Amino acid sequence: MTALPLVLTVFVACAVEAIEALTIVLAAGLTRQWRSTFQGMAAALVVLAAVVGVLGPTITLLPLTALRLVVGALLAIFGLQWLRKAILRAAGYKALHDEASAYLREVAAAKAAPEVSKRGVSDWYAFTLSFKGVLLEGLEVVFIVITFGDSQRNLGAAVVGAAIAVSVVAVTGIMVRAPLAKVPENAMKFAVGIMLTSFGTFWGAEGAGVAWPGNDAALLVLVPVVALVSLGYAAGLRRAHRLSAAAPQPQTAWSETGGVTG
Amino acid sequence: MIRALKSFGAFWYDFVIGDDSQVAALVVVALAVTALLTHAAGVNAWWLLPLAAFAALAWSLHRATSGKS
Numbered sequence: 001m002t003a004l005p006l007v008l009t010v011f012v013a014c015a016v017e018a019i020e021a022l023t024i025v026l027a028a029g030l031t032r033q034w035r036s037t038f039q040g041m042a043a044a045l046v047v048l049a050a051v052v053g054v055l056g057p058t059i060t061l062l063p064l065t066a067l068r069l070v071v072g073a074l075l076a077i078f079g080l081q082w083l084r085k086a087i088l089r090a091a092g093y094k095a096l097h098d099e100a101s102a103y104l105r106e107v108a109a110a111k112a113a114p115e116v117s118k119r120g121v122s123d124w125y126a127f128t129l130s131f132k133g134v135l136l137e138g139l140e141v142v143f144i145v146i147t148f149g150d151s152q153r154n155l156g157a158a159v160v161g162a163a164i165a166v167s168v169v170a171v172t173g174i175m176v177r178a179p180l181a182k183v184p185e186n187a188m189k190f191a192v193g194i195m196l197t198s199f200g201t202f203w204g205a206e207g208a209g210v211a212w213p214g215n216d217a218a219l220l221v222l223v224p225v226v227a228l229v230s231l232g233y234a235a236g237l238r239r240a241h242r243l244s245a246a247a248p249q250p251q252t253a254w255s256e257t258g259g260v261t262g
Numbered sequence: 263m264i265r266a267l268k269s270f271g272a273f274w275y276d277f278v279i280g281d282d283s284q285v286a287a288l289v290v291v292a293l294a295v296t297a298l299l300t301h302a303a304g305v306n307a308w309w310l311l312p313l314a315a316f317a318a319l320a321w322s323l324h325r326a327t328s329g330k331s
Contacts, residue, residue, distance in 0.1 A: 069293070074278060076289050076315060081280035084322050093327055139277070201311050208293050209300035210308040222312065229316050233323055240327070 003157040005219075006148055009199070010161030013144045013192045017137040018169035019185060020102075024133030026173060027106030032115075032126035039121055040130030048138040052145065052159070059150045065207055071147045072204025078143070079196025083230055086190040091237035141166070144196075151203050194230055198223045282325070288318040 029037040059067065088094040110129065118124040141162055149158030202212065202219055212218035279286045292314030299307040 069297075073289060073293055076311070077286045078278055078280075080285050080289070080315060080319055080322070081278075081282070083319060084280075084282065084285070084326065087319075087323060088326055091327075143277075197315060201315050204289070204293055205296055205308055205311040208297040208311070210296060210306055212308050218308070225312070226315075230319070233320065237323060237327060 006152050006157050007161035009195045010158045011165045014141045014162040014165035016188050017140045018166045021134050021137035022173040023103050025130050028126045028129040031107050031110040033123040036121050036123035036126035037130040040127040041134050044131045044134035051142050056155050068203040069207025071151045072200050072207050075196050075200030076204050079200050082193030086193045087234045090234040092241045194227045198226045282322045285318045285322050
């Protein structure tokens with residue numbers, strides 16, 4: 001497999017996570033204080049770099065078959081979790097992820113919190129909000145970079161995909177100075193779920209000992225099949241949801257008497 | 263210390279396994295059966311894991327939309 005699908009997959013997955021981290025950083029910076037927000041962000045980036053620096057090369061020492069079995073299982077489970085949420089959102093069973101409202105919630109909480117100086121940081125709330133946001137979203141980025149990079153024995157390409165995604169989102173965020181609400185985040189999450197599930201299934205089965213027909217070219221069939229099945233599930237559920245919403249509600253004695261009519 | 267370890271474990275459980283642990287269990291069982299078929303029975307069961315993934319997803323969606331998870 002060439003490095004391009006790897007870079008593109010990691011790019012889209014990491015862009016989604018970076019957008020969520022940006023929303024939290026902007027809420028902390030614009031509402032509270034940029035200095036403490038940047039300190040929190042920098043501290044989280046140091047922790048994340050240490051995790052990649054330690055785990056990335058260590059995992060490469062594992063035999064490729066064992067690595068693909070474990071990573072494949074983790075990615076398939078992780079990917080199915082993403083797909084499940086994405087399908088439920090697409091079908092209307094779960095609210096769509098909305099960066100604008102997530103931003104407003106963070107801003108309201110940030111405005112309400114008192115300003116406390118601690119351990120050389122002038123605004124501890126801004127520091128911890130930014131640190132936790134970047135660390136938690138960043139751990140997902142690290143997970144994707146390490147699993148994809150190590151399974152392809154091309155950690156460098158995965159790091160490049162992630163670095164481009166984070167840079168593009170950061171630069172756009174600095175220019176816009178607002179959450180990136182117009183990015184089709186739900187569609188991106190759907191696409192990431194499809195890619196994670198496809199690659200996880202492919203590597204997991206390979207780690208379990210199977211030989212895919214056509215070797216790596218099997219991914220060219222597997223990805224569209226996973227996409228079609230997922231879209232089919234979403235369409236079926238959307239239809240069922242619409243039908244159940246349109247169905248007449250059973251009448252109760254209360255409603256038969258007219259309910260509250262004034 | 264124990265509390266920190268518990269919350270660390272809870273974070274990773276929620277991070278990887280998520281809302282439906284049955285999906286994870288199905289994937290692990292399917293991988294084990296694939297390995298058994300391939301190594302013990304000599305069957306190249308490349309089709310098993312994708313089918314299991316689709317079934318696990320359908321099962322999980324059914325449970326989510328019928329309010330069972």
